Amino acid sequence: MQDLLSSEKYLSPAIPYSMLFTALLTTVFLAWPPSLRAATVPAEIKANHLMAPQEGKVTKELQQQLDHSQHLAHLNRAAEEAHIMGNSPVSIPNLPLLNELGQEVALMEGLIRDKIVVINTIYTRCTTVCPVMGVQYTRLQQMLKRRFGQEKILKDVLLLSVSIDPVNDRPRQLRAFKSKFKGGPGWTLLTGSSANIEKLLKATGLFTADLQEHTPITLVGRVSQNTWTRLSGIGSPRPIAKLVDKLINSPPPLAATHMHAAKEDKPQQ
Amino acid sequence: MTKFAALVLIMLASALCVDVYALVVTTAKEKTAEMSKQQRRGQLIYMTGRSPSGQDIQARLNDKAGSLPGSLMPCVNCHQDDGKGTTEGGISPPDIRWSSLTRPYGINRKDGSTSPAYDKRTIKKAISLGLGSGGQVLNPVMPRYQLSHQDMDDLLAFLTDLGNYRVSGIREDSIRIGIILGGVSLRGKSSDRQDTAGQVSPRSQAVKQLLESYFREINLQGGIYQREIETVFIPGPEDFSPQSLAKFRQTLADSQVFAFVASALGGIEKLMADFSLASGIPVIGAFSPRPATDFPLNPNIFYLLSGQTRQLSALQHFTQGPYFKQNPTQVSQQQKLKAVVFIEDSPEYIPLKQQFSTQAHHIILRAAPATADKTLKETLTTLKQQKYNQVYLLTSSANQQAFIRQANAVNWWPYVMLPGSQFGNALLASPLKFNEKIFIALPNLPFDYKKGGIALFQQLSQKYQLSPDYQNNQLLALAAAILLRQGLMTTGRELTPTKLIANMEGLYQFETSLTRPISYGPNRRLGTSGAYVVSLDLVNKTIIPVSNWLEVE
Numbered sequence: 001m002q003d004l005l006s007s008e009k010y011l012s013p014a015i016p017y018s019m020l021f022t023a024l025l026t027t028v029f030l031a032w033p034p035s036l037r038a039a040t041v042p043a044e045i046k047a048n049h050l051m052a053p054q055e056g057k058v059t060k061e062l063q064q065q066l067d068h069s070q071h072l073a074h075l076n077r078a079a080e081e082a083h084i085m086g087n088s089p090v091s092i093p094n095l096p097l098l099n100e101l102g103q104e105v106a107l108m109e110g111l112i113r114d115k116i117v118v119i120n121t122i123y124t125r126c127t128t129v130c131p132v133m134g135v136q137y138t139r140l141q142q143m144l145k146r147r148f149g150q151e152k153i154l155k156d157v158l159l160l161s162v163s164i165d166p167v168n169d170r171p172r173q174l175r176a177f178k179s180k181f182k183g184g185p186g187w188t189l190l191t192g193s194s195a196n197i198e199k200l201l202k203a204t205g206l207f208t209a210d211l212q213e214h215t216p217i218t219l220v221g222r223v224s225q226n227t228w229t230r231l232s233g234i235g236s237p238r239p240i241a242k243l244v245d246k247l248i249n250s251p252p253p254l255a256a257t258h259m260h261a262a263k264e265d266k267p268q269q
Numbered sequence: 270m271t272k273f274a275a276l277v278l279i280m281l282a283s284a285l286c287v288d289v290y291a292l293v294v295t296t297a298k299e300k301t302a303e304m305s306k307q308q309r310r311g312q313l314i315y316m317t318g319r320s321p322s323g324q325d326i327q328a329r330l331n332d333k334a335g336s337l338p339g340s341l342m343p344c345v346n347c348h349q350d351d352g353k354g355t356t357e358g359g360i361s362p363p364d365i366r367w368s369s370l371t372r373p374y375g376i377n378r379k380d381g382s383t384s385p386a387y388d389k390r391t392i393k394k395a396i397s398l399g400l401g402s403g404g405q406v407l408n409p410v411m412p413r414y415q416l417s418h419q420d421m422d423d424l425l426a427f428l429t430d431l432g433n434y435r436v437s438g439i440r441e442d443s444i445r446i447g448i449i450l451g452g453v454s455l456r457g458k459s460s461d462r463q464d465t466a467g468q469v470s471p472r473s474q475a476v477k478q479l480l481e482s483y484f485r486e487i488n489l490q491g492g493i494y495q496r497e498i499e500t501v502f503i504p505g506p507e508d509f510s511p512q513s514l515a516k517f518r519q520t521l522a523d524s525q526v527f528a529f530v531a532s533a534l535g536g537i538e539k540l541m542a543d544f545s546l547a548s549g550i551p552v553i554g555a556f557s558p559r560p561a562t563d564f565p566l567n568p569n570i571f572y573l574l575s576g577q578t579r580q581l582s583a584l585q586h587f588t589q590g591p592y593f594k595q596n597p598t599q600v601s602q603q604q605k606l607k608a609v610v611f612i613e614d615s616p617e618y619i620p621l622k623q624q625f626s627t628q629a630h631h632i633i634l635r636a637a638p639a640t641a642d643k644t645l646k647e648t649l650t651t652l653k654q655q656k657y658n659q660v661y662l663l664t665s666s667a668n669q670q671a672f673i674r675q676a677n678a679v680n681w682w683p684y685v686m687l688p689g690s691q692f693g694n695a696l697l698a699s700p701l702k703f704n705e706k707i708f709i710a711l712p713n714l715p716f717d718y719k720k721g722g723i724a725l726f727q728q729l730s731q732k733y734q735l736s737p738d739y740q741n742n743q744l745l746a747l748a749a750a751i752l753l754r755q756g757l758m759t760t761g762r763e764l765t766p767t768k769l770i771a772n773m774e775g776l777y778q779f780e781t782s783l784t785r786p787i788s789y790g791p792n793r794r795l796g797t798s799g800a801y802v803v804s805l806d807l808v809n810k811t812i813i814p815v816s817n818w819l820e821v822e
Binding site (some may be wrong): 041124125127128129130131132135168169170173176180212213214215216234235 | 330361791
């Protein structure tokens with residue numbers, strides 16, 4: 001498992017592309033020819049399983065591992081293709097932003113690197129949908145806490161609310177917004193310079209030019225997997241909790257689904 | 270035959286005309302509907318999500334999850350104060366004016382389906398169960414409210430006339446503007462005590478005269494978009510007992526003004542915040558030593574000057590500034606400033622404690638100074654021995670004087686720092702040893718008065734023979750009135766409180782010529798945020814400005 005986990009790092013955009021590229025090439029090279037693959041995969045499994053698989057027999061576990069490594073290779077290949085094609089998948093830049101406590105945080109390194117991230121966009125002066133989104137987050141927090149316990153949630157999951165009105169939403173306002181909905185730890189609200197917020201919103205596809213037109217979307221995913229699912233930002237938090245559950249139970253990068261493009265769930269109107 | 274037909278036609282036409290005329294008359298009558306008491310209670314529920322009777326109002330978003338306080342999602346959030354609704358985040362709340370809900374041909378929804386017209390029974394279902402008039406489930410964003418029967422009836426009374434209410438205080442040819450005059454101060458200001466209940470103090474009288482003359486002058490010049498300004502002066506509450514406050518609140522509600530201007534809100538900030546939220550009536554140019562500008566912001570109240578919190582911040586900023594470093598003579602024996610904080614044990618001053626770090630040395634003073642005289646003397650002696658040389662004095666003026674007197678008695682003359690809202694002339698009579706050692710933060714200074722503003726004041730003063738006293742109060746009231754005029758002018762003839770507030774928010778660096786430039790914004794309700802620091806020249810009995818304008822964020 002250690003090896004697999006370390007290979008996950010290569011997918012992170014924070015590592016220079018050259019490294020990523022060579023890593024991809026090696027993985028692809030290892031994974032592609034069947035003879036080579038057969039030779040390498042059992043070695044990997046040995047490191048992970050107490051019982052070595054019997055030679056010549058493809059056990060169920062081995063088959064799974066094979067599948068996984070195929071997936072991995074597939075994942076890498078797709079990333080590589082995307083890189084070549086120039087349309088990179090959702091890549092969140094490591095921007096300096098401000099949280100609701102007024103501390104400067106590095107988005108990627110400091111906040112979301114190894115976590116399952118839930119992102120929505122709010123602004124504190126908004127009266128129509130933002131309170132509903134705030135309530136959804138509090139509910140989600142309660143739900144996750146009941147399901148996994150506070151510690152695991154704090155370790156693995158992060159709820160983010162990004163202000164789309166960074167000029168008017170300073171940490172003070174964000175703090176008040178959070179306390180209005182009785183939000184607990186594990187929910188971070190972000191503001192920052194307009195330019196950085198815009199970069200983040202554009203990277204995640206949540207950007208709208210007009211504040212009033214901002215759509216209630218909740219984005220759920222994990223950076224290391226680069227799988228992002230768009231869910232309705234209003235209404236029950238249950239679908240979000242389900243998705244988080246699924247992600248928690250599928251350790252990176254061998255998630256059950258390797259979706260690259262953000263899966264669109266149309267928000268309920 | 271043709272003649273007969275023509276006659277019939279004419280008769281019919283006239284009959285129709287009468288009908289049409291009658292219709293016009295009735296709608297016109299409805300247009301000017303005043304709110305009944307029940308409707309006002311309903312309005313409070315609509316605007317704030319709270320019940321006037323204090324009963325619980327709960328909202329739930331979907332049936333499985335628990336309920337939330339109704340105040341998190343009052344009706345007005347989405348449906349706006351006129352019931353027309355605002356589109357936000359792809360959610361367009363329907364028009365809920367009663368006339369739209371009860372159209373005889375029903376309601377055509379965007380998805381093409383129709384549902385029958387609402388009546389009182391079905392609207393109750395919509396509010397409490399989230400079901401439309403056709404039995405369809407409403408958008409999940411519409412909360413389902415649980416409220417008492419009484420509250421539901423009140424709300425319904427308000428809703429059934431929604432869309433017909435006249436904007437409070439606006440007539441065809443007039444705008445009613447309210448002014449809350451300073452109430453009786455309870456904080457031991459003996460000089461102000463001679464005014465008995467029902468009588469306004471000379472200071473309020475001066476302000477009243479000035480505002481009357483200013484608005485008369487506007488009316489003489491044609492008013493604001495053919496509307497004359499009508500002023501209603503409301504004396505502040507006699508004291509802060511619940512009865513007086515309730516009576517005062519009733520007076521406010523009965524005044525039926527469009528907006529308040531130049532109002533002294535000292536001590537009644539909370540009451541005014543609640544009142545303006547519930548009624549939607551804005552306050553332009555409010556004065557208070559403790560402006561309630563905390564977040565969540567009350568959008569309706571626009572303060573003119575910063576209060577003692579920001580003045581104190583300015584003082585702290587000033588202390589760290591170059592003044593004490595550049596004047597080594599000021600700091601005796603080149604030693605560093607060692608500060609002690611005196612805070613009076615009253616709700617007005619205790620919150621200021623947060624401005625200091627926890628390491629700072631605090632001394633809590635009791636509100637009544639006479640009893641504390643002896644202990645105070647002992648405390649001061651100890652402080653002197655411990656070589657403290659700077660004192661933040663956050664007390665009422667009686668305690669300030671007691672402190673100065675006692676400190677002088679033990680031969681201790683530290684720097685005394687005071688937020689300006691408590692600055693009384695009595696301090697100018699302090700012992701000479703305190704010369705240029707008393708520092709006061711003031712939110713405005715005479716050199717903010719520009720030529721134009723002074724000229725206007727002098728014209729008014731000569732024409733209407735205004736009181737020569739309380740000039741500072743008069744000038745600030747005039748600044749507030751100028752601000753209101755600007756707001757009304759930019760809003761135009763179609764006046765609503767919402768539009769006025771939006772236009773006030775848009776003001777940036779507006780020059781009243783009597784204050785520093787005024788700026789407001791979506792999150793800003795303080796016209797000027799900061800202070801000057803002055804020191805007291807006890808020899809010439811005057812103030813010496815010792816700092817530039819210190820902006821406080």
